Amino acid sequence: MLSIASDIDALARFGRALADPIRCRILLALCEAPAHPADLADKLEISRTRLSNHLACLRDCGIVVAVPEGRRMRYELSDARLGHALDDLCGAVLAVETDRTCADADEKGCC
Numbered sequence: 001m002l003s004i005a006s007d008i009d010a011l012a013r014f015g016r017a018l019a020d021p022i023r024c025r026i027l028l029a030l031c032e033a034p035a036h037p038a039d040l041a042d043k044l045e046i047s048r049t050r051l052s053n054h055l056a057c058l059r060d061c062g063i064v065v066a067v068p069e070g071r072r073m074r075y076e077l078s079d080a081r082l083g084h085a086l087d088d089l090c091g092a093v094l095a096v097e098t099d100r101t102c103a104d105a106d107e108k109g110c111c
Contacts, residue, residue, distance in 0.1 A: 034076035
């Protein structure tokens with residue numbers, strides 16, 4: 001039985017999903033369009049086994065769903081609003097990244 005996550009649980013799940021660069025790449029690819037695992041693995045240049053593990057994590061977090069399509073499964077974001085949230089988050093991260101307040105950021109590895 002599916003249940004709706006609380007706000008805190010949803011944020012924690014989203015954070016867990018974004019904590020890995022490969023999962024981030026998968027989510028960004030799925031923002032563009034739903035995809036089959038084999039196609040995702042080729043596009044992201046990772047093994048199907050590794051992709052499968054990350055897709056399982058994203059499914060467990062409730063962020064992607066597997067949709068049966070004949071004998072194959074197609075993966076997509078569980079809610080279209082997640083794509084908008086990822087776009088907004090990427091825009092915010094880019095804005096923060098380009099706004100460096102410390103003149104020694106590159107040397108010190110801060111900011």
